[in-house]
Amino acid sequence: xxxxxxxxxxxxxKASAPESTPVINTAVADTGARTVxxxxxxxxxxxxxxxxxxxxxxxxxxxxxxxDIAALLVIDRLRLNLGLAAQSPSLHMCFTGNPGTGKTTxxxxxxxxxxxxxxxxxxxxxxxxxxxxxxxxxGHTAPKTKEVLKKAMGGVLFIDEAYYLYRPENERDYGQExxxxxxxxxxxxxxxxxxxxxxxxxxxxxxxxxxPGMNSRIAHHIDFPDYxxxxxxxxxxxxxxxxNYRFDDEAQTAFAxxxxxxxxxxxFANARSVRNALERARxxxxxxxxxxxxxxxxxxxxxxxxxxxxxxxxxxQNTKG
Numbered sequence: 450x451x452x453x454x455x456x457x458x459x460x461x462x463k464a465s466a467p468e469s470t471p472v473i474n475t476a477v478a479d480t481g482a483r484t485v486x487x488x489x490x491x492x493x494x495x496x497x498x499x500x501x502x503x504x505x506x507x508x509x510x511x512x513x514x515x516x517d518i519a520a521l522l523v524i525d526r527l528r529l530n531l532g533l534a535a536q537s538p539s540l541h542m543c544f545t546g547n548p549g550t551g552k553t554t555x556x557x558x559x560x561x562x563x564x565x566x567x568x569x570x571x572x573x574x575x576x577x578x579x580x581x582x583x584x585x586x587x588g589h590t591a592p593k594t595k596e597v598l599k600k601a602m603g604g605v606l607f608i609d610e611a612y613y614l615y616r617p618e619n620e621r622d623y624g625q626e627x628x629x630x631x632x633x634x635x636x637x638x639x640x641x642x643x644x645x646x647x648x649x650x651x652x653x654x655x656x657x658x659x660x661p662g663m664n665s666r667i668a669h670h671i672d673f674p675d676y677x678x679x680x681x682x683x684x685x686x687x688x689x690x691x692x693n694y695r696f697d698d699e700a701q702t703a704f705a706x707x708x709x710x711x712x713x714x715x716x717f718a719n720a721r722s723v724r725n726a727l728e729r730a731r732x733x734x735x736x737x738x739x740x741x742x743x744x745x746x747x748x749x750x751x752x753x754x755x756x757x758x759x760x761x762x763x764x765x766q767n768t769k770g
Contacts, residue, residue, distance in 0.1 A: 482530055488523050492565040501558045505551050506687065507680040514671050515559065522566045539668040540568060540643045541635055543657075545650035546673030549719030552647045553607065555673075560605040563643060570603035570641065577606070579613040582627040590623040594630045602642055611646035612656035628660060635666045676719050681708050684720050688727055689754075699756035704730075710764045726762070733758040 482488045489495050498519065501512060518540075525538060540563065544552040557574050564572030577597055584590040597606070608614075614624040635644050646653065646663075650672060657664035676684065682705060689695055696704060707726065711717055718725075734754050738746060 482527065485523055485527070488526055488566075494519055494523070494562055494565045497558055497561045497565065501555070505554060506683045507676055508551055508555075508673065511551070511555060511671055511673055514669070515555065515562075518559075518669060519562050519566075522562070522568060526566055538568070539639060539666065541639070541667050542643070542645045542669040542671060543653060543667045544645060544647040544671050544673060545653050547649065547675055547719060549721030549723075550673035550675065551720065552673055553609070555671075556605060556607045556645050556647070559645070560643075563605065568640075569605065569643060573601075573604040575601040575604065575606050576609065578609050579611075579624065579627075582608070582631075583614065583622075583624050585623075587623075590626045591630065594627045598630070598634055598642070602638070605643045605645060607645045607647065610648045610652075612648050612652040615656055615659055617659065628663065632662050632666065635663075678705070678708050678712065681712075681719070681723055685723050685727060688724060694727075694731070694752050694754060697753055697755050700754050700759050703756040703759035707759055707762060707764055714764065729762065730754050730758045733761050 482491055498516065501515065505512070522538065542559070544556065546552060553576060556576075560569065560574045561572045563569045575597065581597055582590070582594045584593050614628050616622040616624055631644065634642060646667065648656075657667075685704060685708075686696075704726075708723075711722060711726070731754070737757065738744075738750065744750075
C-alpha cells in the first residue's frame with residue numbers, strides 16, 4: 450500500500466530494503482569532542498545511566514546491553530566528529546519479557562540517551578497499544594496510525610504487546626495496514642524516529658516469523674528476565690521509601706512470604722504485582738487506623754505497615770485448608 454495515500458511526510462511508495470552503503474549521519478553535529486570522556490561531559494548520558502541503575506533493581510543483562518548500545522553511539526559520534534564515514538545506525542528495538550519487568554522504564558531511559566547523543570530531536574516517548582493504531586472499519590487505521598507517528602516523530606515510539614497488530618485469523622482485521630505504514634516509516638525515517646516493540650518473547654517470535662520485514666528492521670533484541678524474590682523485596686522497599694512508608698519487622702517477614710506464594714500463582718506481574726500488593730496493604734492500614742477514631746496518631750503510626758496489613762491478603766487465605 451502506497452504511503453503517499455496517508456500523507457506521511459517524506460515517505461512514498463513501498464518501503465525500501467535496508468541500506469548497505471555506509472552513510473554519515475549528518476544529524477549529529479561535531480561538538481569538538483575527541484575522547485569518550487569529552488562526549489560524556491558534553492551530554493547527560495552518564496546521568497541517565499546512573500538513573501537507570503538507581504531506579505531499576507537487577508536487570509543486569511538488560512543494563513549491560515543498554516550500555517553497549519550507548520557505547521556504540523558514543524564511538525559513532527567520535528567517528529563522525531573526525532569525518533569518518535559511519536553506517537547510519539538502525540536503532541529500532543524489541544523488548545521481550547513478562548509484565549512488570551521494567552520495559553517501559555528502560556524505553557524512557559533509552560529515549561533520553563538517544564536525545565543526549567543527538568540521534569533523536571527530543572527525548573520524548575510515546576507509548577501505545579494496538580487500539581491506538583488500528584481502526585475498526587475501512588479508512589480508520591491510516592489516520593490513527595498517522596496521528597501516533599506524528600506525535601512520536603523526533604523521539605521514540607513504544608508499542609506494547611505489538612503482536613496484537615497481526616491477526617491473520619480475522620480477514621477483516623486492519624492491523625496489517627498499520628504494520629505496512631510502520632515498516633515504511635521505520636526504514637525511510639529512521640533518522641527521526643526509533644520504534645521499540647515489546648511483549649512476551651514467544652508471541653514476539655511468532656510475530657516476527659509472520660512479519661519478516663519487521664524483523665529485518667529490528668537491530669536490537671533485549672530480553673527482560675523475571676525478578677528474583679530478593680529483588681522484588683528491594684523493589685518493594687524502594688516503592689515504600691518513595692511514599693514515606695515502611696514495614697515493621699514482622700511485616701517485612703510477612704511480605705517475603707507473600708512474594709514466595711504470589712509468584713507461584715497465575716498472572717504474577719513482577720514489579721507491577723508488588724506495587725498492587727503494597728497499595729492493598731496501604732488500604733488495610735488505613736482501615737485499621739480509621740477504626741480507632743479517638744487515637745492520636747503519630748508519624749510512625751501513619752507510615753508503618755504491620756504484619757496484619759500483609760497477612761490479610763487472599764494469597765494467604767488461599768493456602769489454608
